Amino acid sequence: MVYAALAGAAFRRNLVYVWAHMATNLGSALFGLIYMALWQAADRGRTLGGWPPHMFMEYIALSQFVLWVSTFITPYLGIDAQIRSGQVALELVRPVAYLPRMLAAGAGEVLYNLLFRSLPMALMFTALGVFPWGRLTQPAVLLETLAALGLCGLMGLLIQYLSGMAAFWTVEPRWARRVFFALVMAAGGQLLPLFLLPLWARAVVQWLPFQTLVWLPVAVWLGRAQPGDWISAISWGVAMCALAAVVTLRAYRKLEVQGG
Numbered sequence: 001m002v003y004a005a006l007a008g009a010a011f012r013r014n015l016v017y018v019w020a021h022m023a024t025n026l027g028s029a030l031f032g033l034i035y036m037a038l039w040q041a042a043d044r045g046r047t048l049g050g051w052p053p054h055m056f057m058e059y060i061a062l063s064q065f066v067l068w069v070s071t072f073i074t075p076y077l078g079i080d081a082q083i084r085s086g087q088v089a090l091e092l093v094r095p096v097a098y099l100p101r102m103l104a105a106g107a108g109e110v111l112y113n114l115l116f117r118s119l120p121m122a123l124m125f126t127a128l129g130v131f132p133w134g135r136l137t138q139p140a141v142l143l144e145t146l147a148a149l150g151l152c153g154l155m156g157l158l159i160q161y162l163s164g165m166a167a168f169w170t171v172e173p174r175w176a177r178r179v180f181f182a183l184v185m186a187a188g189g190q191l192l193p194l195f196l197l198p199l200w201a202r203a204v205v206q207w208l209p210f211q212t213l214v215w216l217p218v219a220v221w222l223g224r225a226q227p228g229d230w231i232s233a234i235s236w237g238v239a240m241c242a243l244a245a246v247v248t249l250r251a252y253r254k255l256e257v258q259g260g
Helices: 004-013 017-044 053-070 075-085 088-092 098-127 141-167 173-187 199-204 213-222 227-254
Strands: none
Touching: 004 017, 004 098, 017 053, 017 098, 053 088, 053 098, 053 141, 053 213, 075 098, 075 141, 075 173, 098 141, 098 227, 141 173, 141 213, 141 227, 213 227
């Protein structure tokens, strides 16, 4: 199947840099340790929101794990470079549909990140005694966690895709990526668990797509997800797929091929 081949090609392409990526994994783990130290200084061994101190350490370890699945992937899926070089004209007229082709290639990268970025960091945090493997021994929890990881990976790819497609209508798409990162940090649950937000802020971010990128898989893993989290994630997944399809059709209409 062509999409599986595209995913496999993206996976193998990243294997070329596997040892460089292993080195940068140490930097990502170091950021996790810094966040843990800050939380230990902040909670001073107290229970916050019903979460004991050790669960905050596990939350940070898991969020660093999840970021490589949902957020730390090729910026714009490389679409901005295709548009600048004009290569996108050829890409859009290939016999394989553009949107699923880019998502398939992105899925190969996400799988690579899961195996060679997230998993090594999980092992490092395990050595420090702060990575919660225990709940995954329950088959239902394991399946639920895998579904949440799949949703967060899909949402990350769709946001990167739409950010890249913004280059069809803007001179420079970097603003979209910067806004994306800011929202992941603030509304996705990376900086702090979302239940610690004020009630009005929690009511807002609960129905934004960004909580799917970090909060949902981590909360599911820790057994703290609510039904509303799933409803929001699935609804946004469907809506973002539809939006990506519409934007792609608009891009086909905007493209102008000259000289032939």
